Amino acid sequence: MSGAGAGFAGTTDGSFFKAPGWVDLSKRPGESKQVPPTWRAWAANVARCAHVFYSPNFVWLSIAAVVWCACPYDLAAASEWRRGWMLRRLAVNFVTTFGYVGFWHAALYVWGCSERKFMPNVFPDASRMLHNVWYSVLAVVQWTAWECVYMRGAARGTLPTHALDSSGAYVRLALWIVAIPLYRGAHFYFAHRLIHVKPLYKFVHSLHHRNIDIEPFAGLCMHPVEHLFYFSCVGPSLYCRAHPFVFWWNGVHLLLSPAASHSGWEDHLQSDQFHMLHHRRFECNYGSASFPLDHLFGTFRDCLHGSSKTYRGAGDAAAKAAPAKDGTVARAAEDATYPPMPKSPRGFYGYMIFVASSSSAPQREAAAPRPLLPRARRRRGPRLRARRRRGHPPTARRGPERPPLALPPRGAPDAGLHLGVGLLIGVVPVYHAMLSIHA
Numbered sequence: 001m002s003g004a005g006a007g008f009a010g011t012t013d014g015s016f017f018k019a020p021g022w023v024d025l026s027k028r029p030g031e032s033k034q035v036p037p038t039w040r041a042w043a044a045n046v047a048r049c050a051h052v053f054y055s056p057n058f059v060w061l062s063i064a065a066v067v068w069c070a071c072p073y074d075l076a077a078a079s080e081w082r083r084g085w086m087l088r089r090l091a092v093n094f095v096t097t098f099g100y101v102g103f104w105h106a107a108l109y110v111w112g113c114s115e116r117k118f119m120p121n122v123f124p125d126a127s128r129m130l131h132n133v134w135y136s137v138l139a140v141v142q143w144t145a146w147e148c149v150y151m152r153g154a155a156r157g158t159l160p161t162h163a164l165d166s167s168g169a170y171v172r173l174a175l176w177i178v179a180i181p182l183y184r185g186a187h188f189y190f191a192h193r194l195i196h197v198k199p200l201y202k203f204v205h206s207l208h209h210r211n212i213d214i215e216p217f218a219g220l221c222m223h224p225v226e227h228l229f230y231f232s233c234v235g236p237s238l239y240c241r242a243h244p245f246v247f248w249w250n251g252v253h254l255l256l257s258p259a260a261s262h263s264g265w266e267d268h269l270q271s272d273q274f275h276m277l278h279h280r281r282f283e284c285n286y287g288s289a290s291f292p293l294d295h296l297f298g299t300f301r302d303c304l305h306g307s308s309k310t311y312r313g314a315g316d317a318a319a320k321a322a323p324a325k326d327g328t329v330a331r332a333a334e335d336a337t338y339p340p341m342p343k344s345p346r347g348f349y350g351y352m353i354f355v356a357s358s359s360s361a362p363q364r365e366a367a368a369p370r371p372l373l374p375r376a377r378r379r380r381g382p383r384l385r386a387r388r389r390r391g392h393p394p395t396a397r398r399g400p401e402r403p404p405l406a407l408p409p410r411g412a413p414d415a416g417l418h419l420g421v422g423l424l425i426g427v428v429p430v431y432h433a434m435l436s437i438h439a
């Protein structure tokens with residue numbers, strides 16, 4: 001979703017494998033200062049459709065158009081629940097998603113197309129790859145379920161669509177195509193803020209944050225409940241009469257855009273230092289680099305180490321703790337804490353069996369009445385309650401990989417706004433999608 005100010009299709013000097021112009025190559029990867037976007041620049045970008053043509057959005061839109069021409073939605077078949085058309089959609093989604101994400105993984109980790117890795121001494125091992133690929137598979141399966149619900153609703157008329165039967169209909173389709181990346185940017189920010197609320201973070205979103213060092217399959221590596229929030233971005237297609245291609249374009253954006261932004265490298269198309277900082281510092285940079293929402297709400301973090309001039313949030317303790325002048329010690333210490341995945345194959349397979357069984361009943365896991373804090377902390381009740389009254393978040397249990405779990409900050413003036421908008425655009429569409437099945 002980043003890519004503002006880039007060349008055609010988000011390239012740099014016509015190349016897919018060069019660092020964006022704002023990256024200071026004299027500094028270590030990930031240590032360039034990012035300039036926060038302004039609303040004026042954002043509006044100018046939108047006015048000339050630069051967010052479509054001079055952004056990776058153009059690459060994803062092209063892929064969406066090619067796949068649509070080859071395998072359009074078969075709404076006639078979808079008038080009945082049949083295994084054939086649903087399995088065909090599953091195959092299309094697998095090939096599209098794993099073809100694209102696999103390309104980025106191979107280009108960066110096998111073919112060596114980039115040179116500047118954010119964490120140069122850390123590479124994903126087999127257990128981490130299996131973990132991330134497993135949840136990416138679940139993402140594709142759930143997206144296919146969303147697609148089947150939509151196609152069935154469109155075929156029966158319970159989710160109305162519009163036909164391309166006039167010039168006005170084509171203009172409307174073009175406006176939707178331009179609008180989808182913008183809605184994606186806003187939806188991602190608010191839905192992401194919502195799942196940083198303490199219980200949702202602890203039981204759901206913390207899975208995505210297991211990846212402190214990121215790689216392309218980490219992008220879709222989310223708990224199935226988070227996938228529900230994530231795919232609820234198709235809300236406009238449920239409520240507004242839009243052509244089915246709009247739904248597909250939205251889905252392709254959801255499936256493909258996290259790959260390169262979670263690459264772990266900074267010198268290629270859609271390299272995303274902004275989101276890398278979210279994985280390293282947690283309570284910052286919830287949206288995308290080119291959308292000024294983080295800047296507006298004070299969560300834009302422009303640098304990896306030290307205090308950020310743009311950041312006004314509460315999760316700054318780990319960043320301020322970086323000691324050495326050149327950052328050497330801080331980076332080495334951080335790199336050494338990774339990976340947090342299970343290391344022994346035995347433990348890993350046990351873990352995979354546990355995850356497979358828990359993923360099949362995600363709601364039950366999320367709703368289980370577990371204590372929100374470790375038992376040791378609960379026993380120190382009065383002290384903890386006093387700290388909570390003062391508004392201090394519970395501190396990290398160990399190492400920089402543990403975020404303070406306390407968003408939205410207690411008493412923050414925008415907490416209600418984030419909660420309300422997050423619920424409205426991240427949860428309500430899930431309910432209505434389910435409802436449309438029985439309509």
Ligand SMILES: [Zn+2]
Nearest residue numbers: 208219262275
């Ligand atoms: Zn992420």
Ligand SMILES: [Zn+2]
Nearest residue numbers: 192196205278
């Ligand atoms: Zn997050």
